[in-house]
Amino acid sequence: MSQENVEVVGVGIDVFQAGLERGEFGAAFDAGFLHADIEWIQAPEISVRTTELRFATVYGRENGSVVRTRNYLDPADALKAAGRRE
Numbered sequence: 001m002s003q004e005n006v007e008v009v010g011v012g013i014d015v016f017q018a019g020l021e022r023g024e025f026g027a028a029f030d031a032g033f034l035h036a037d038i039e040w041i042q043a044p045e046i047s048v049r050t051t052e053l054r055f056a057t058v059y060g061r062e063n064g065s066v067v068r069t070r071n072y073l074d075p076a077d078a079l080k081a082a083g084r085r086e
Contacts, residue, residue, distance in 0.1 A: 005059075005061060008033075008061065008064070009059050009061075009066070011033070012028060012031070012033035012034070012059075012066060015027055015028055015031045015033055016028040016033070032064070032065055033065065033066060034065060034066050035062070035063075035065035035066060035067045037067070038065075038066060038067055038068060038069070039060075039067060039068040039069075040069070054075065055071050055072060055073050055075070055078075056071070056072050056074075056075040056077075056078035056079070057069055057070065057071050057072070057078065058070050058072065058078050058081050058082050
């Protein structure tokens with residue numbers, strides 16, 4: 001994963017969070033960070049409760065936009081999926 005990809009995803013997350021704070025849920029799409037045809041991978045149905053959770057996300061980019069995203073409960077698995085060790 002290139003440093004450029006890391007920086008782009010960081011900016012995109014900031015845009016997404018700022019949009020949520022303003023109630024603009026489509027801000028990441030409007031800014032071009034998320035591709036209109038992004039592939040969302042759904043988790044199986046689970047019960048919901050408030051907890052603290054550590055996870056990692058791997059983003060796939062094409063032509064400057066995120067086109068897919070996948071969450072991993074174990075950050076080591078995310079690093080492996082991204083071809084990184086640390």
